[in-house]
Amino acid sequence: MEDFAKLIDHTLLKVDADRKALQKAVEETLKYGFRCLAISPYHIYVLSKEGLLKKDELCVVAPVGFPNGYTVTEAKVAEARRLLELGAREIDMVSNIQALKTGDLQLFESDIAAVVEVAREYGRVVKVILETGLLNDNEKAVATEIVARAGAHFVKTSTGFVTPGATVHDVALLKKASKGRVRVKAAGGIRHALDAIALVEAGADVIGTSSSVQIIEEYKALRKEFIVI
Amino acid sequence: MEDFAKLIDHTLLKVDADRKALQKAVEETLKYGFRCLAISPYHIYVLSKEGLLKKDELCVVAPVGFPNGYTVTEAKVAEARRLLELGAREIDMVSNIQALKTGDLQLFESDIAAVVEVAREYGRVVKVILETGLLNDNEKAVATEIVARAGAHFVKTSTGFVTPGATVHDVALLKKASKGRVRVKAAGGIRHALDAIALVEAGADVIGTSSSVQIIEEYKALRKEFIVI
Numbered sequence: 071m072e073d074f075a076k077l078i079d080h081t082l083l084k085v086d087a088d089r090k091a092l093q094k095a096v097e098e099t100l101k102y103g104f105r106c107l108a109i110s111p112y113h114i115y116v117l118s119k120e121g122l123l124k125k126d127e128l129c130v131v132a133p134v135g136f137p138n139g140y141t142v143t144e145a146k147v148a149e150a151r152r153l154l155e156l157g158a159r160e161i162d163m164v165s166n167i168q169a170l171k172t173g174d175l176q177l178f179e180s181d182i183a184a185v186v187e188v189a190r191e192y193g194r195v196v197k198v199i200l201e202t203g204l205l206n207d208n209e210k211a212v213a214t215e216i217v218a219r220a221g222a223h224f225v226k227t228s229t230g231f232v233t234p235g236a237t238v239h240d241v242a243l244l245k246k247a248s249k250g251r252v253r254v255k256a257a258g259g260i261r262h263a264l265d266a267i268a269l270v271e272a273g274a275d276v277i278g279t280s281s282s283v284q285i286i287e288e289y290k291a292l293r294k295e296f297i298v299i
Numbered sequence: 300m301e302d303f304a305k306l307i308d309h310t311l312l313k314v315d316a317d318r319k320a321l322q323k324a325v326e327e328t329l330k331y332g333f334r335c336l337a338i339s340p341y342h343i344y345v346l347s348k349e350g351l352l353k354k355d356e357l358c359v360v361a362p363v364g365f366p367n368g369y370t371v372t373e374a375k376v377a378e379a380r381r382l383l384e385l386g387a388r389e390i391d392m393v394s395n396i397q398a399l400k401t402g403d404l405q406l407f408e409s410d411i412a413a414v415v416e417v418a419r420e421y422g423r424v425v426k427v428i429l430e431t432g433l434l435n436d437n438e439k440a441v442a443t444e445i446v447a448r449a450g451a452h453f454v455k456t457s458t459g460f461v462t463p464g465a466t467v468h469d470v471a472l473l474k475k476a477s478k479g480r481v482r483v484k485a486a487g488g489i490r491h492a493l494d495a496i497a498l499v500e501a502g503a504d505v506i507g508t509s510s511s512v513q514i515i516e517e518y519k520a521l522r523k524e525f526i527v528i
Contacts, residue, residue, distance in 0.1 A: 085367050085461070086433045089401050110369040112397040112406075136367060138314050140339040144381040149374030156371075168341045172318050177341075204315045231460075232314070 074289050077270060079131055079255070080104040080282040082113070083230065092116065098283055099128065105276060106131045106160060111149065114156050123157025131197075132158035134185060137229035139164030139201065143181045150188045160195040161185060162255075162278075164229060167201050170213055178213070182220035190221075197224035197255050202240040203232045210240060214247035224276070228258030235259030238272045245273030263288035303518050306499060308360055308484070309333040309511040311342070312459065321345065328357065331515055334505060335360045335389060340378065343385050352386025360426075361387035363414060366458035368393030368430065372410045379417045389424040390414060391484075391507075393458060396430050399442055407442070411449040419450075426453035426484050431469040432461040439469060443476035453505070457487030464488030467501045474502030492517035 080102075082095040092113050099107040108131035109117075117123055123130055132153035135146045150161050163185050169178045182198055189196045198217045202210055217225045225244050228235040235258020244254045256269040257278030263285045266277050279285060309331075311324040321342050328336040337360035338346075346352050352359055361382035364375045379390050392414050398407045411427055418425045427446045431439055446454045454473050457464040464487020473483045485498040486507030492514045495506050508514060 083367075085369060085396055085430065086400060087397065110367070110397060111371045111374070112369040112395055112401075115371060116401075136370075138312075138339070138365060140314060140341040141365075141378055142340045142344060142381045142385075145340070145374050145378035148377035149370055152371045152373040166341055167314055168316065168339060171315060172341075172345075201314065 074266075075103045075282075075286055076105050077275070077277050078104045078266075078282045078285070079106045079108050079257075079276055079278045081108040081230070081257070081278050081280045083108060083110060083133060083136070083280075085110075087113070089116070096122070096128065102283065102286055104282055105129065108133065108162060108278060111153055114153055114158055118156035129159040130157065131160045131162050134161050134163035135166075136162075136164050137231040139166055139199065139229075140168045143177075143184045146181065147184050147188055150185050154188065154192040154194055158194070160197065161189050162197045162199060162226060164199045164201065165213065165217070167204055170205070170209060175212070175216060179216045179220050182217060182222055186221045195224070196222040197226045198222045199226045199229055199257075200244075201229060201232055202227045202237070202244075203234045203258070207243060210243055211247040214244050214252070218248060218251040222252060224253045224255050226255040226257055226278070230258045230278070230280075233259065236269055236274070238268050241269050241272040241274045260285070263292055304332045304511075304515055305334050306504070306506050307333045307495075307511045307514065308335045308337050308486075308505055308507040310337040310459070310486070310507050310509045312337060312339060312362060312365070312509075314339075316342070318345070325351070325357065327512055331512065333511055334358065337362065337391060337507060340382055343382055343387055347385035358388040359386065360389045360391050363390050363392040364395075365391075365393050366460040368395055368428065368458075369397045372406075372413050375410065376413050376417055379414050383418065383421040383423055387423070389426065390418050391426045391428060391455060393428045393430065394442065394446070396433055399434070399438060404441070404445060408445045408449050411446060411451055415450045424453070425451040426455045427451045428455045428458055428486075429473075430458060430461055431456045431466070431473075432463045432487070436472060439472055440476040443473050443481070447477060447480040451481060453482045453484050455484040455486055455507070459487045459507070459509075462488065465498055465503070467497050470498050470501040470503045489514070492521055
């Protein structure tokens with residue numbers, strides 16, 4: 071059970087999530103032993119101010135360029151730098167999907183490379199969100215190649231703000247295209263243990279979801295039912 | 300007809316809008332004489348690179364902190380600065396809705412004031428999006444008061460990414476709370492001329508919509524039917 075929780079980035083990125091929801095998410099992350107907690111920049115600021123990010127007991131994931139990804143690189147760099155200063159452990163940046171779809175691969179790559187450079191200063195991890203729900207298979211493969219070349223650590227399927235989110239097909243495609251150079255994070259619409267398991271089987275190294283507690287509870291029930299899992 | 304078009308900020312902010320959609324939006328803005336064109340930071344970069352923002356014939360609106368608004372002030376400032384450098388004429392920034400809902404009014408205000416300060420350097424206009432669909436009436440009034448105090452030029456209802464978008468109720472509320480110090484932009488889900496007219500009647504000074512052409516065509520038909528409009 072703990073091993074499965076260690077694959078999950080618990081997530082709370084709703085715009086109207088309040089202080090109580092943040093507190094609950096922090097407690098759930100520590101109680102269940104989730105890999106990390108992905109929260110808004112504002113909530114990272116709140117936890118940092120309260121001294122909660124110093125102890126290194128809570129791995130916090132910072133969204134950058136979230137969720138549209140089409141902002142200027144200067145904004146993503148400033149955002150990443152500030153969030154790393156505040157104590158974020160990982161950056162989940164949204165790539166410039168519009169640049170990719172326009173065929174502006176140079177900007178698509180330099181945008182990622184600029185954020186990777188800032189993260190390197192802090193020795194931190196960068197995941198790059200492709201928003202696979204808006205891409206064709208060729209775009210997904212090309213983008214994964216560029217993510218690897220730009221020095222990021224993970225390619226990630228989706229923001230959760232566009233449907234479809236993570237699919238078995240896309241995770242398998244990203245895994246293959248990554249050729250072992252970057253890990254794969256599946257996120258977007260993952261609500262149940264069987265879906266999470268299917269995505270892990272397809273090659274996902276990390277699962278991003280706001281349904282983490284439900285997934286773990288379902289996972290426990292499944293283990294009772296089928297000893298094999 | 301031209302007068303009505305002058306109330307409309309034509310809008311193209313979809314993540315997967317391509318180069319062709321951008322071209323069409325630019326042509327529509329010039330042909331119909333819309334007030335401005337609101338496009339993504341990436342598309343502002345594209346138009347700027349092509350020299351289209353130098354001539355001052357096209358008023359371009361830049362989204363900042365879009366659409367979630369919960370990022371750090373440093374990112375909004377860097378984004379605004381870069382987009383103003385590229386030739387954006389107005390800034391439509393998303394306020395920090397999470398800070399407002401948490402009661403952190405100091406940060407809510409300083410976040411707006413910081414972007415206003417950058418825009419002042421360039422002599423440009425700032426509109427502040429509240430995302431009224433997530434707020435209660437008291438929060439809307441308090442937020443409008445703060446927007447006016449922070450020196451912004453407009454208070455704006457919605458991003459269009461959250462429902463409900465602009466309502467007659469909210470526009471009237473914002474208009475009253477503004478006490479004439481800031482203008483009101485209605486945006487979010489406005490698809491038809493009668494809706495746009497109702498919002499203008501309620502006090503909207505500007506209408507933001509991606510259905511601008513349809514609205515103008517409907518408006519022309521209405522004028523034929525009822526000379527009074």
